[in-house]
Amino acid sequence: MQGIAAGSTLAGRYALDRALATSEASETWVATDRTLDREVIATLFPRTSDNAAATLDSARRAAAVEDRHLPRVLDVGTEDDTSYVITEALHGAESLASMLQFDPLPPEEARRIIGEAASGLHTAAGRGLHHGALTPHELVRSRDGSVSVLGVATLAALSGEDDRPGDVASRDDTVALAECLYAALTGRWPGEKPVRGLPSQDRRVDGMLPPAKELVPDVPGDLDTLCSAVLNDDEGPRTPGELARQLAPWSPDQVTERDPSGPQRHLSGAAPRGSHRYVAPAAAAGAGAAGLAAAGAAGAARAGAAGRGTDTSAPTERSVSTDSDPTMVGRPAGYDEDDTGTFDATAYRGRDGYEDDDDGRLDPPMPLLQSGSDDPDxxxxxxxxxxxxxxxxxxxxxxxxxxxxxxxxxxxxxxxxxxxxxATTTGAPTSATTSSSPSVPRGNKIAVSSVDVFDPEGNGTEHPELVKNVTDGNPSTEWMTRIYRTAQYSGLKSGSGLVLDLGKSQQVGSVKITITSNPSTIQVFVTDDPKDKGTTPFGTVTNGSGEQTVTGTKEATGRYVVLWITALSKGNIGGYREKIAEVEVLS
CATH class of the missing domain: 4.10.810 (Virus Scaffolding Protein; Chain A)
Incomplete structure (x- = not known):
């Protein structure tokens, strides 16, 4: 595009850093918003383009839609010969197309990604907006497992395909979601138009696609039936909302391994407690610039720039029910048939994200609540x-x-x-002080030999696979608790947290805690026996997000440092959980 190069500035504000993708219709750049000092994604196209006005109008309307699955449109405008759409950057995200470069996804992760995407498109459809150009390049997963849909309304406008009636556009989006589901399950693209980076699946002589289950035997029966109904028979759900209803419920967390029970999980009949389990993860590690590449695909106008990244996780278990109808696997009896509804969680007891106790005392997590997606609204x-x-x-x-x-x-x-x-810390008037900004350490950093979840009143399922993140020196990785309905763990227990083993009994002068959530209450104990940590904390943190330093009025001696969370942080999209990025112990 003439006059556009690295270092160029739009509207006196957006400095172009590097190009992500180029198509005949547009260019996509990583840019820096100099006013707010943050990275953004800039989609640029000629103001003389036949579709420029429609694209700008679509972007303005998309900016009015608030949904956690849809990246925010931050600015729209024209300068000289260039029109632009500025959207938020999704750091560390990876496109579905990139995920499928080597193997298909675990079936329950495919269900989750498409279900979350369908929910976002259902919200957009309620405002009269549709995607119209959806491929696996426009579905991206962030490091915390949250799912986003790129290019709603704007990609179709850029390509001149935004003039369809609402019911036709909804059906087209539903078919595109079903195609993405088929690709996620099999690793092959079933659509008529090829998608860059994915092998195409040819139809048979009779014009039918081979069932997904024929290509990958462990594909669940309901997902196989759904794909065949939409892609072969032109039946099934007509809107993204209906599709989300048929896919629900799905895991609130990212799923990283295939169901060890295989096809038997989908046999008819009620599942006994503790059986038919699939694996739900921890968190993604690494990703680098993957999010920038994935977010940039939004402006590639169907050229589909695939975001690159890595994603490794360790599993925790989650149980899933079966149903007598093989096309309705996983849907509880209390499910609400309304497009905008969720299911009755009370009917789903014993099939939640926790290990179920025989007495049934554990409540399920919040229905369909996205884990780890606390972007501020x-x-x-x-x-x-x-x-x-x-x-x-x-x-x-x-x-x-x-x-x-x-x-x-x-x-x-x-x-x-x-x-x-x-400066005396609330809740520990005789023992410690804390400040909302880091204080000068009293000594050197003490090496931590190991970290583990501290959950004496629970069952240890507070993401133990993530504890390594608090001592890896990388503040972009974090440990988090499960999601609860109240700050006090829904009444299930008085607290949970982390225990850091220093290897031997040592003097502790201060503890730094980097928190990535809203205000909460974290008590810090120094002890030689975590099971008997005592009642008087070394200090207490209540200030919320940022680096907090707990400094005792005098050094405490012990082998273990216990972080005991008694009040969880309120999430910006509902529910309560705690997130800790880093912990440092100083002498």
């Missing part, structure tokens, strides 16, 4: 601004007090008038 952004403003006011007050101390002849460390220092 508009309301959360306002709250964040309010918190920042409150922090600045507090800092100003402390600054004034410090200046007064310079002229009072007293040390700023001494309490004025006998008052207790305001």
């Amino acid at each position: 508009q309301s959360s952004s306002k709250i964040a601004l309010a918190i920042v403003a409150a922090f600045l006011v507090t800092a100003l007050i402390f600054g004034v007090v410090g200046v007064k101390g310079l002229f009072s002849g007293k040390s700023s460390d001494e309490p004025q008038g006998g008052a207790t220092s305001s």
Whole structure:
């Protein structure tokens, strides 16, 4: 595109860094928003294009749709001969096309990805918007397992295919989702138009696609039937909402291994408790620039630039029910037939993301709640601004007090008038202090020999496979708890957390905790016996996201450092969980 090169700036704000994809209709770039100092994705196309006005209009309408599956449209405009659409960057994301380069996905992960995508397109359809150009390049999965759909409305407008009646557009999107499901299950693309990077699946002489189960024997019966109904018989769901209903319920977490029970999982009859389990993961590790490549595919105008990345996880178990109807596997009896509804979780007891106790005391996780997807919405952004403003006011007050101390002849460390220092940590008045910004460590970093989940009142399923992330030195990886309905673990237990083994009993002067969630309550204990950590914490953190430092009034001695979470953080999309990125122990 003439005049567009690395270093160019749009609207005096968006500096183009590197090109991601180029097609006849558009170019996609990674750019830096200099006003807000963040990376964004810029889709550029000539203002003289026949479809430029329609594309800009579609992008403006897409910006009004709020759904966690749809990347936000941040800006739309035209400068000189270039029109542009600015969207948020999805860091660490990988396209479905990229995931299928070597093997098909586990069937339950295919169900989850397509179900989440269908939910997002159902929301868009409610605002009169459709995709119209969906391929595996436009479905991307972030490192936390969340699923996004790129290019809603804008890709079809760029290619001039956005003038279809609403019912036809909904059916076309449903067929495209079914094609993506077939590809996810088999690794082969069944559509008429080839998709770059994926081998095509030819139809038979009679014009029919071979059943997915014929290519991959462990494909569940309901998914095989669904693909055949939509792609061979022109039957089945007509809208993304109906498709999501037929796929539900799916795992709230990313699934990384195939069902060890194989096809037997889909036999008719009720599943006994503890049987027919599939594997749900932990979190993805690594990814580098994968998200940028995946997000850039949104502007490739069906050229489909595949995002690259790596994704490794360790499993935890989750049980799934069966149903007497082989086309309805996994749908509980209490399911609500309304397009916009979810299922009755009370009818799903014993088939949740936790190991089920015989007494049935564990409640299921929140239905269809996306795990680990806590991107801030508009309301959360306002709250964040309010918190920042409150922090600045507090800092100003402390600054004034410090200046007064310079002229009072007293040390700023001494309490004025006998008052207790305001830095004393709430909940542990005699033992520790904490601040919302890191304090100077008292000594050197103490090596942590091992980390484990500390869940004495539970069953140890608080993502033990993620604990390594808190000591890997990478703040972009994290450990997280399960999702609960209340901050107090839905009444199931009084707390959970992490235990760090220092290898031997040592003096601990402070503990740094990098938190990636909203305010919560984390008590820190230093002990030689985690089972008897005591009642008086070394310190307490309540400030929420950021690097927090707990510094004891005097060194404590022990082999173990226990992080005991008594109040979980409220997620921005509902539910409660805690996320910790890094923990450092200092002498």
